[in-house]
Amino acid sequence: MDEDAVDMTGGTTPEVVVDAAPLQEALEIPGAVPAEVVVEPVGELDVTGRPALVFPIPAPKAHHGPARVLALVNQKGGVGKTTTTINLGASLAEYGRRVLLIDFDPQGALTAGVGVNAYGLDNTVFDLLMEPERVGVRDVIHATSTPGLDVVPASIDLSAAEMALVNEVAREQILARALHPILGEYDYVLIDCQPSLGLLTVNALAAADGVVIPLECEFFALRGMKILVDTIHKVQARINPRLTIDGILATMYDSRTVHRQEVLQRVIDQFGDTVYRTVISQTIKFPETSVAGTPINDYAPTSKGAEAYRSLAREMVFREEPLAPGTPSVP
Numbered sequence: 001m002d003e004d005a006v007d008m009t010g011g012t013t014p015e016v017v018v019d020a021a022p023l024q025e026a027l028e029i030p031g032a033v034p035a036e037v038v039v040e041p042v043g044e045l046d047v048t049g050r051p052a053l054v055f056p057i058p059a060p061k062a063h064h065g066p067a068r069v070l071a072l073v074n075q076k077g078g079v080g081k082t083t084t085t086i087n088l089g090a091s092l093a094e095y096g097r098r099v100l101l102i103d104f105d106p107q108g109a110l111t112a113g114v115g116v117n118a119y120g121l122d123n124t125v126f127d128l129l130m131e132p133e134r135v136g137v138r139d140v141i142h143a144t145s146t147p148g149l150d151v152v153p154a155s156i157d158l159s160a161a162e163m164a165l166v167n168e169v170a171r172e173q174i175l176a177r178a179l180h181p182i183l184g185e186y187d188y189v190l191i192d193c194q195p196s197l198g199l200l201t202v203n204a205l206a207a208a209d210g211v212v213i214p215l216e217c218e219f220f221a222l223r224g225m226k227i228l229v230d231t232i233h234k235v236q237a238r239i240n241p242r243l244t245i246d247g248i249l250a251t252m253y254d255s256r257t258v259h260r261q262e263v264l265q266r267v268i269d270q271f272g273d274t275v276y277r278t279v280i281s282q283t284i285k286f287p288e289t290s291v292a293g294t295p296i297n298d299y300a301p302t303s304k305g306a307e308a309y310r311s312l313a314r315e316m317v318f319r320e321e322p323l324a325p326g327t328p329s330v331p
């Protein structure tokens with residue numbers, strides 16, 4: 001048996017009822033792999049049932065920025081937002097990208113997950129939002145033990161922000177304004193959202209160029225997708241016209257569990273190429289790394305989980321930084 005996987009057996013599969021048509025229409029968005037930069041398939045099918053692709057190792061960058069800002073959003077908790085933010089960030093950093101992680105969840109799991117103790121800090125993302133005249137974004141950036149990977153931490157204080165921001169002018173754009181000064185210094189800014197679609201998440205969507213939606217491969221995965229997509233469209237229409245849905249990431253997949261295979265198939269049937277080719281399998285290593293306070297790239301660098309997030313990083317860079325003409329597409 002694969003030591004890297006968790007056994008998930010038992011249970012019947014209830015019907016996942018979703019009205020697909022409006023969702024498919026809603027998800028006709030940029031972000032899918034453009035037709036002219038298709039990578040050579042390697043001749044077999046991947047777990048998503050599509051031709052397996054190998055994404056090239058990203059070319060080194062001589063200069064950094066301007067950053068692409070991505071919000072990791074799903075109003076459901078426990079779907080892998082924080083795990084993805086940390087490990088995707090660490091993988092992008094491994095490929096030479098400069099990455100800033102923003103902890104935008106008062107639970108502070110991302111902050112703890114990269115080994116920062118929020119309680120010892122004078123200022124966190126909360127102070128950045130509440131007192132922008134006193135606290136600038138550079139005051140709240142901390143280096144992590146991964147080279148190229150920085151973090152803006154959060155503490156439980158942030159739970160007061162939704163209420164406190166309600167009476168602010170342009171309250172949806174406070175994060176966007178706060179991040180502006182450093183966008184030229186990073187290649188990616190990843191915002192780890194809390195499990196709600198409240199004012200903090202709207203601030204993240206207003207600051208973002210793209211949304212990444214982690215989706216757990218389980219019975220009720222697709223519940224709530226319509227309300228999430230509607231929220232994204234409202235932000236697009238009213239506040240941030242450049243916002244796109246960059247991709248849906250299937251997480252906690254287990255190929256030995258029939259219902260997880262079925263859920264993945266449904267997600268692909270409904271969302272097509274918006275679903276990343278990279279799928280994150282279920283593995284016990286992730287809960288372990290949360291406790292260790294370090295990305296999986298450090299904790300278990302050769303594990304399947306670390307490889308999966310490297311693959312996601314390659315796929316993401318490939319989608320966003322199309323190859324120079326003449327570059328071989330498969331390493």
Ligand SMILES: Nc1ncnc2c1ncn2[C@@H]1O[C@H](COP(=O)(O)OP(=O)(O)O)[C@@H](O)[C@H]1O
Nearest residue numbers: 077078079080081082083252281282283286287
């Ligand atoms: N691929 C995975 N396999 C197994 N456990 C995972 C995986 N991804 C995340 N987890 C665990 O599931 C829990 C919830 O993940 P987390 O990233 O915190 O979700 P969210 O931020 O969406 O609430 C955590 O304990 C995490 O360690």
Ligand SMILES: [Mg+2]
Nearest residue numbers: 081082105109
């Ligand atoms: Mg989280």
